[in-house]
Amino acid sequence: xxxxxxxxxxxxxxxxxxxxxxxxxxxxxxxxxxxxxxxxxxxxxxxxxxxxxxxxxxxxxxxxxxxxxxxxxxxxxxxxxxxxxxxxxxxxxxxxxxxxxxxxxxxxxxxxxxxxxxxxxxxxxxxxxxxxxxxxxxxxxxxxxxxxxxxxxxxxxxxxxxxxxxxxxxxxxxxxxxxxxxxxxxxxxxxxxxxxxxxxxxxxxxxxxxx
Ligand SMILES: *[C@@H]1O[C@H](CO)[C@@H](O)[C@H](O)[C@H]1NC(C)=O
Ligand SMILES: *[C@@H]1O[C@H](CO)[C@@H](O)[C@H](O)[C@H]1NC(C)=O
Numbered sequence: 001x002x003x004x005x006x007x008x009x010x011x012x013x014x015x016x017x018x019x020x021x022x023x024x025x026x027x028x029x030x031x032x033x034x035x036x037x038x039x040x041x042x043x044x045x046x047x048x049x050x051x052x053x054x055x056x057x058x059x060x061x062x063x064x065x066x067x068x069x070x071x072x073x074x075x076x077x078x079x080x081x082x083x084x085x086x087x088x089x090x091x092x093x094x095x096x097x098x099x100x101x102x103x104x105x106x107x108x109x110x111x112x113x114x115x116x117x118x119x120x121x122x123x124x125x126x127x128x129x130x131x132x133x134x135x136x137x138x139x140x141x142x143x144x145x146x147x148x149x150x151x152x153x154x155x156x157x158x159x160x161x162x163x164x165x166x167x168x169x170x171x172x173x174x175x176x177x178x179x180x181x182x183x184x185x186x187x188x189x190x191x192x193x194x195x196x197x198x199x200x201x202x203x204x205x206x207x208x209x210x211x
Contacts, residue, residue: 028151032206035144036199042137043195049130050188056123057113057181068186073105074098076193088205089152095198096145102191103138106131109184116177134191 055061074097083091110131117124149156 028148029206029209031144031148031151032202032209035141035148036202036206038137038141038144039195039199039202042134042141043192043199045130045134045137046188046192046195049127049134050185050192052123052127052130053184053188056127058185063185065182065185068182070105070183070186070190072101073187073190074101074194076190076197078197083201088208089149089156091201091205092145092149092152095201096142096149098194098198099138099142099145102187102194103135103142105187106135106138106191109187110135112180113184116180 051061054063086094110128113124113128113131120128146156146158150158
């Protein structure tokens with residue numbers, strides 16, 4: 001047992017919270033709490049980027065097109081009851097895979113934008129940096145989730161880097177600049193919704209392990 005665990009166990013005794021599973025649930029729930037917070041922060045960054053992206057690339061800050069979808073993005077409408085059936089590890093694994101998909105999509109979209117115009121305005125350069133920041137947020141989340149997974153199940157081997165399957169296939173995307181730009185909107189719009197769902201998942205995981 002590592003030294004830093006001891007004060008926590010002692011605290012547990014003092015608080016009379018040594019149920020059958022202490023200190024594991026307490027630590028886990030603090031971790032889920034951290035992931036929850038990071039998810040919320042990331043979502044705020046996505047929302048800010050989405051707004052600027054619409055102004056800059058779609059020339060309309062209020063652009064909405066609910067009819068557009070990308071079929072290889074993770075489903076946003078998970079059935080809550082089947083989610084309840086899953087083990088914590090399976091929930092984390094699903095989140096891990098979904099976040100990788102978004103990371104890859106952002107990478108691809110960012111590269112497209114870079115190619116589109118080599119002489120960029122300052123605003124465009126800032127937007128490209130924001131894409132990069134969100135990817136870094138996602139990478140941190142991926143690493144947190146991966147740690148949690150190996151904590152629950154020691155046979156989970158942490159991938160050395162969340163950066164990604166080189167064989168990752170993109171669905172055939174449009175050659176038309178406008179359509180490609182709208183795809184960027186769809187990715188950010190769905191990522192915003194996805195992170196809302198993910199934050200809720202972390203809250204549930206935290207409250208479950210806390211009780
Ligand atoms: C999780 O964070 C919330 C506030 O963000 C706090 O009220 C709660 O006590 C935290 N729970 C744990 C187990 O850290
Ligand atoms: C534990 O991890 C392994 C390897 O990643 C995985 O195949 C297995 O399904 C996991 N077991 C449980 C009980 O989640």
